[in-house]
Structures are given as structure tokens and as C-alpha cells.
Amino acid sequence: MGWTKIVKDSFVLVGISVVAAFSVNFFSPVGIALVGRWDDRQGVVSARAKTDSAGDALAITDVKVAKQIHDSGKALFVDARSRDDYEEGHIQGAVSLPVGQFDEAVEAFLEQYPSEGLIVTYCSGRACDDSHRLAQLLLALGYPNVRVFIDGYPGWEAERYPVE
């Protein structure tokens, strides 16, 4: 069967693939870093793509800080998960704005919550970036003060903080 030739030809095909892959990734506007951030102790996991717009500056990394903000009553918590997930359980007082249905739901949200106060988005924890995406969308709409609670609903629930 000519294994030497098969292996040699395989190296040619893989070589072409590797060169093409790194070249396209380097020039592509949607390219990603060579090493991502996959340790959730360092924050929300991410491939560190060029399109990543949500900076760590928005992040609330401590559940206790999120609870203090919640208790102050000055922030609106916004749930970025699906409506079903929201209905199964959400942070007490939070409103639903699923990032997957943002276009359909945003008009009602704008009318109901024109507030210039603090908005805290959250989703399903550090493996989820929906809350970051929602935060960016809200900032783009002109909401001036948006933060992201990165531990999300699982982190909140684990602390036995109030849910509904």
C-alpha cells in the first residue's frame, strides 16, 4: 500500500492546513489568540478573540460585592439567559432580557427601564459570555453604567442568596 508515501502525503496535507490556519487566523478580523483564557478562576473563560469587546473592567468578580449592590436597591439586575432559564429561577428582582432575543425584547425594555442607574447583567457563570454581550449591547444603546456579574445565577444560588 506504500505507507511511506501515505504518511508523507499526509504531512503535506496537514502542513498546508497548519500554514493556512495560522495565516488566516492572523489576518482574520475574527481571529483568536494562540492561547485563550480557559481557567475560570481568572475570570470569564474566553478564546480571547479580536472581536472580544467586553473588557474585564465591567466585571464584578466577587459574589459578595454583587450582593451588596443588590441589597443597596440602586441597581437593576438583568438576566441574559433564555426566558425558560429565567422562569426556572433568577436573582430576586431581576428582569429578563435574553441576549438571543435582544432585538425583539429591547424596545419594551427601553420603555420600561429608561433608568440611568446601574445595570448589572448576569448569565450562567464564568463559562458563559451572554452577560458580556448583553452589557455591550446595553452600553451601545446609551445606558451609561453597566456592569457584569460574572459568577451569574449559579454563583448567586450557591451562596444561597435570594432567588425567585
Added chain:
Amino acid sequence: MNEILSRIADNCWIELAGRWFLGLTFIYASYHKIVAPANFAKLIYGYDLFAGILINPIAIILPFVELVCGLALILGFYPRSAALIINTMLLSFIIILSINLIRGHEFDCGCFSSGRSGYASSTEMTLVRDIIYGVIGLQIFLFRKPRKACIAI
């Protein structure tokens, strides 16, 4: 029965159809991974089997291996090697799926669309599909008669 199977395996038109089918399938499968590598990386993370340092290189390289091998099968450019690489990828994926199936870890395979997390496709169906692709790949790999429409064998 064996004779029928052997006639199918030796039929150059079936080999050509298999190459084009598998080639188009892998080109299609590579597309959404190439246009959204970050989503694909997240799916690999969801498999919960790879060290963090490997996730991005896999997400960058793998779609292009699929694309190049898919094109190679269609063009008839080193088809035996392309089939070998594709079957190696399929076998690796079958092993990964099986491990996750055994340990009850459900996830989106991300095979044909970078669906949002939480929309897990049926692991059993994916396994069956990959095994069928593997059989087609094996026929291409083992084919010994003159091949149709090849630019470099």
C-alpha cells in the same frame, strides 16, 4: 454477501461519490468553525477533555484540516492520505463522544453549527453518523483500482 460488498468496495463510481460526499461534508463542517473560531474554541472547552493551552491551537488548526482534506478528496489530491486524516479525526471524535457519553457529560458537538451552549445534539445520533462517515472514508482509503477524477494520487 461478501461478493456484493467486495463489488461495492471496488466500484470506482462509488469511490468517487464517496469522496465527493465526504469532501463536501467536511468543507461544510469546516465553514462555521472558520468564520467563528471563538465559538468553536468554546465548544472544545465544553468537551472538558483538553488542557487550556491546547484549546485555541485546536480551534485554529482543525477546521483547516477539515477544509483541506475535504478539498483534497473532491479534487483527488492524495485522496488516500486525506481519507486517512479524516478517519483519524472521526475516530478521535468518536472516542471523545464515547467518553462523554459514558460519564454523562452532555454537550453541543459543534459539528455543523456553533450552536449556543445548552443546545446539545443527540450524542448517539452523532456517533452513528460519524461511524457511517468512517466507513465511507475506509472505502476510499482501501480502494485499489484506478480512481476517477484525480489530480495527484
